[in-house]
Amino acid sequence: MTAMLPSVAGTAFKPAHFSALQAETTKPGFIEVHAENYMGDGGLPHAQLTALRAEHALSLHGVGLSIGSESRDLDRDHLQRLRKLCDRYQPDSFSEHLAWSSHGGVFLNDLLPLPYTDATLLRVIDHVAQTQDMLGRRILLENPATYLQFAASTIPETEFLGEIAARTGCGLLLDVTNVQVACTNRDEDPAAYLTRFPLQHVGEIHLAGHHAAKDRHGMPLLIDDHGSSVSARVWQLYESVIARIGPRPTLVEWDTDVPDWSVLVAEATRAQAILNRGAGKAEAA
């Protein structure tokens, strides 16, 4: 059994918050960083992460592996870099996304959607297995925020994720904001999606702010920009999940227009209150 994050609220770490975090008397339950920001050889990023790792549970969150890529093999160089980071920092969790971000040697720096078919399912299962073999650990796979669907898709996303977890032994990172965004964008009820989600595999939960717009036909178009506080609807969906499965490690993400440290602490405190209320709830099998 690999290490696990504690089932409490954690905080995303940004370098600008280093001093504030070090001065904090109540430490966050864990910190999460993007793996790709620590792939330089040395200097300040590693000095900060080394200092933080000594005192905090750590979640390493990858944003560049392209697990949903069409190509047969994942980028071996990138897997090696991830391996090196995991060996160095021994994170309590490593997670990545059900998405692709590289094609034909070009890195697109976004989490792009894939059709859900029997063929793509086998490909992703193979890619998750390659990752777990290389890292020597179980990973968590995150549900994506999507803006459109593929006519070729034949498998519902919840079933697709459940199959990957069942067949690779990986866990799932449930991003509740992504559920709200993707479901609204395809005119599906997020609560209904969550009743079908394979919650027994959830090893971490993400929450974040999103941008709400309308398209030119007046249909809602939600954009996952991690640039504001978590919406009331997402808090409500999150609380319903915790009420069903009990506490899980929970992170509030904030990546654009990053506010003061105190704002991130307030969001984490709100998540922790919900976790406390859910503490008596039976764990899902």
Added chain:
Amino acid sequence: MQAAFTAALLDAGHAPPPGLHAADTTERFAVYRNNVVSGLIRALASGFPAVEAIVGAEFFSALAACFVRAAPPTSPVLLDYGAALPDFIAGFAPAAELPYLPDVARLELAYTRAFHAADAVPLATDTLRRLPPERVASLRLQLHPSLQILRARHPVATIWAMNTGRAPLNEIADWSAQDVLVLRPQLAVDVIPLAPGEATFLETLQAGGTLGEAASTALDAAAAFGLGPALAALFIRGAVIAVETSEQDEE
């Protein structure tokens, strides 16, 4: 599917790839296109803040968008994305009236590389006093892995300092070429204008030359070059991580 998707992401004139299903495919696909291009523009802006300050955010975004489409990243590690930006700027016609801009971009690239370079502990300055004087000319110095030398046709360190809030914005009275040392002895990156001959001196050392060879090439480049002050400055700046005696001297 991913080939068509990729092509359409990087070319705004391209129709969305076939096989998509959404309320409005064009508008929804544009969200991805915007995420890709604006995310990469943000990545470039964080690595080239002085270039952005000089040209303004709007011009920088337009410049960076052209660069992103011409040279998208080839690695998921974006820390060194933009290595080709200085040359791109040099050939970017709308920026032609700012001939110093490519040099500023080169300096910022060197700064980022130094920031992420491998760690190494500089030798203490008293090491210099313990070097046997009769053998100084045959010594080779191992320089810090973050060390880079930039030869600019413009006063680039001054322009950079003024456009990153490190120095007040002022007229530059002495507009002349500047050699610059970029170095990160501990965690902070230093940007230091060099005296005449010092760049040649450092380049010879970096290429594995002895101190004697480095001093000689530096003197050829600048008659005012002095080995003593240049060597002392190297140790004071934290640029030296090891002293190697040549094999002949080992006997």
